[in-house]
Amino acid sequence: MNIKAVEPRVLYAILLPILLLVFLLALNVGPVEIDLGKGMQDWFSELTTIESLILFDIRLPRSLLAMFIGATLGLAGAALQGLLRNPLAEPGIIGVSNGAALGAVIVFYYGMAGFAWFLLPLGGLIGALIAVSIILMLVGQSRSIITLILAGIAINSIGGALIALALNFAQSPYAMQEIVFWLLGSVANRSVNELFIALPFMLAGWGMILYCGRFLNALTLGEETAKSMGFEVARMRLVLVLGVTASVGAAVSVAGNIGFVGLVVPHLMRPFVAYEPRRLLLASAVTGAILLLVADIAVQLLSSNGEMKLGVITSLVGAPFFLFLILKSRNVLQ
Amino acid sequence: MLYCSSAIGRIVRDKINIGPMKRFCLIFTALVLFCAPLFAADKPRRIVSIGLCTDQLLLLLAEREQIASVSVWALNENMSYMIDEVGNLPLNNSSVEEIIKYQPDLVVASKYAAWDTAKFLRQLGYQVKQIPLARSITDIYSLLRQFGEWTGNQQRAESVIEQMQSELAGIEQRYAERPQKTVIVYSPNGFTIGANTLENDLFTHAGYLNLAASMGIEGFRPIALETLIAADPDVLQIDRNLSRPDSLATAYVDHPALDKMIEHREYLDIPTRLRICAGPMITEAIEIMARRR
Numbered sequence: 001m002n003i004k005a006v007e008p009r010v011l012y013a014i015l016l017p018i019l020l021l022v023f024l025l026a027l028n029v030g031p032v033e034i035d036l037g038k039g040m041q042d043w044f045s046e047l048t049t050i051e052s053l054i055l056f057d058i059r060l061p062r063s064l065l066a067m068f069i070g071a072t073l074g075l076a077g078a079a080l081q082g083l084l085r086n087p088l089a090e091p092g093i094i095g096v097s098n099g100a101a102l103g104a105v106i107v108f109y110y111g112m113a114g115f116a117w118f119l120l121p122l123g124g125l126i127g128a129l130i131a132v133s134i135i136l137m138l139v140g141q142s143r144s145i146i147t148l149i150l151a152g153i154a155i156n157s158i159g160g161a162l163i164a165l166a167l168n169f170a171q172s173p174y175a176m177q178e179i180v181f182w183l184l185g186s187v188a189n190r191s192v193n194e195l196f197i198a199l200p201f202m203l204a205g206w207g208m209i210l211y212c213g214r215f216l217n218a219l220t221l222g223e224e225t226a227k228s229m230g231f232e233v234a235r236m237r238l239v240l241v242l243g244v245t246a247s248v249g250a251a252v253s254v255a256g257n258i259g260f261v262g263l264v265v266p267h268l269m270r271p272f273v274a275y276e277p278r279r280l281l282l283a284s285a286v287t288g289a290i291l292l293l294v295a296d297i298a299v300q301l302l303s304s305n306g307e308m309k310l311g312v313i314t315s316l317v318g319a320p321f322f323l324f325l326i327l328k329s330r331n332v333l334q
Numbered sequence: 335m336l337y338c339s340s341a342i343g344r345i346v347r348d349k350i351n352i353g354p355m356k357r358f359c360l361i362f363t364a365l366v367l368f369c370a371p372l373f374a375a376d377k378p379r380r381i382v383s384i385g386l387c388t389d390q391l392l393l394l395l396a397e398r399e400q401i402a403s404v405s406v407w408a409l410n411e412n413m414s415y416m417i418d419e420v421g422n423l424p425l426n427n428s429s430v431e432e433i434i435k436y437q438p439d440l441v442v443a444s445k446y447a448a449w450d451t452a453k454f455l456r457q458l459g460y461q462v463k464q465i466p467l468a469r470s471i472t473d474i475y476s477l478l479r480q481f482g483e484w485t486g487n488q489q490r491a492e493s494v495i496e497q498m499q500s501e502l503a504g505i506e507q508r509y510a511e512r513p514q515k516t517v518i519v520y521s522p523n524g525f526t527i528g529a530n531t532l533e534n535d536l537f538t539h540a541g542y543l544n545l546a547a548s549m550g551i552e553g554f555r556p557i558a559l560e561t562l563i564a565a566d567p568d569v570l571q572i573d574r575n576l577s578r579p580d581s582l583a584t585a586y587v588d589h590p591a592l593d594k595m596i597e598h599r600e601y602l603d604i605p606t607r608l609r610i611c612a613g614p615m616i617t618e619a620i621e622i623m624a625r626r627r
Contacts, residue, residue, distance in 0.1 A: 030558075030560050031558040031560050031561050032558070032560040032561055032563075032564040034564070048594055048595075048597070048598055050563055050564050050566060053563050053591050053594060053595060054560050054563055054564065054591075057589075057590055057591035057594060058559055058560055058563075058589075058591050059560075108580055109579070109580060109581065111579055111580060113580055114580070170579075170581075171579045172579045172580065172581035172583070172584070173581075174522060174523065174581040174582070174583035174584070175581055177523075177583070178581060178582045178583065181582055189524065189559065189585065189586055189589065191585075191589050191590050191591070192590060193590065304558070307556070
């Protein structure tokens with residue numbers, strides 16, 4: 001690679017303004033043209049006008065959710081790639097997202113979500129945790145790319161089938177049509193309710209993942225070395241897994257399974273952070289947020305009636321990248 | 335009939351060797367004799383309905399002895415206007431097995447609801463009649479006439495139509511002085527009702543202007559929540575009675591932005607059973623809407 005690593009200060013001086021810019025752009029995009037300035041003014045003077053309703057009750061929650069979920073997926077991808085020491089690890093590919101979606105579907109369609117706000121993300125967390133446990137059992141200490149991908153395919157298939165089964169038996173007459181949402185993901189029509197449901201779990205998960213940054217650095221030298229450097233490997237791994245499942249579980253439980261963000265983003269950022277797993281975490285979070293906002297803007301521009309799912313865009317971009325990675329790593333391995 | 339006459343023709347040709355003119359006379363006589371009992375037995379006697387809207391038309395127009403079974407939807411509190419008329423009639427779940435159990439001489443269904451069942455029943459040789467979708471009150475009148483013909487109750491259909499017409503004229507007179515209001519419908523999955531639909535015609539008769547139709551939306555189509563809010567209708571009609579159990583579809587009508595909008599606007603909730611099917615109950619829906627104008 002001929003890309004030079006850049007100083008963190010320089011990196012974030014570039015990334016954060018881009019994030020802000022994309023966020024403002026997202027607030028501007030929608031089926032209706034509105035005057036953002038008037039919306040702000042009305043909101044601060046506590047007037048309920050068309051502009052303030054559209055800006056603060058529809059576009060702001062949607063864009064914030066896209067930003068936080070993008071950050072979650074980028075962060076979780078970087079964390080999983082570090083934890084499994086495998087460049088193809090990603091919540092969607094290894095089946096964690098489908099596990100989370102299954103947990104959320106069971107809580108949501110069987111009337112449990114109404115009892116307490118935290119049950120929906122908790123369902124996502126538990127589903128994700130089960131999927132990760134199976135992956136860890138299947139893959140173990142192996143760093144084989146093939147094993148990981150095959151295990152992911154199996155877990156994804158089981159998860160997808162169980163989601164369809166759960167929706168089939170759900171009471172709601174709409175349930176079966178909604179399988180596309182859970183498998184492809186979307187932040188369309190999501191409100192401040194979903195934002196508040198998911199945010200605490202996502203923030204807690206981010207904290208846990210970022211706390212493990214130095215451990216991920218040490219882990220690149222192997223578990224034994226990490227142990228000799230004073231890390232309690234088992235405990236750190238658990239914290240990392242809980243961080244990933246809490247944040248991904250919450251994200252998926254309100255927006256479905258949005259694929260490939262967690263795969264693409266760490267690979268994009270790695271050269272800029274000198275291939276250091278700890279520094280990669282935050283950089284991936286910010287870039288994930290930018291990319292998902294851009295994808296959501298693209299969805300809205302491409303289909304004004306909101307029928308297109310966010311996962312369509314991320315998969316269209318991410319899946320060819322996945323193929324490229326497989327080809328590249330095959331050449332290295334042989 | 336065609337099948338019948340060609341079959342008879344073949345038998346006659348094979349068995350009897352006579353000239354063409356005489357043969358024609360013979361076939362004609364045979365046909366008349368054969369078909370006479372069919373015309374005499376004018377009314378179907380064992381009618382089965384396999385959908386909500388035909389259930390209600392049947393309960394409304396047919397004589398009780400003519401009805402063999404109606405669908406379970408006829409007893410659905412949200413959807414059916416004629417729960418009280420069902421009484422002890424046998425109910426069906428619109429499955430082919432249940433239907434042929436009654437050996438019906440006529441099966442009635444909606445055109446779009448049970449097309450596969452209808453097709454199957456026809457293949458089995460049953461008489462199936464399907465009512466088209468009514469897109470206006472005029473459509474309802476012709477539908478009632480047609481249904482009266484099928485079941486042999488033309489008189490009753492005409493009197494229902496007359497009753498509806500006089501009720502509608504009364505409503506128009508009573509509320510003529512009130513100003514026109516604008517309205518938009520919002521249902522689960524973000525769908526709205528546009529032009530060329532029965533509900534749109536009901537709004538027109540009740541003195542409303544449906545903004546979705548003015549925007550050029552036709553039929554039952556999704557509308558962006560932003561578009562709805564920006565259209566700023568005087569009245570909002572939201573289908574919230576279908577809102578349980580939880581689903582993403584119903585999350586559309588539970589969006590907080592709608593709640594805030596309703597605080598500042600009138601909110602119209604017409605019971606589903608009054609407007610879901612073509613029939614005389616729609617005058618009641620129009621009355622409620624006009625009264626709220």
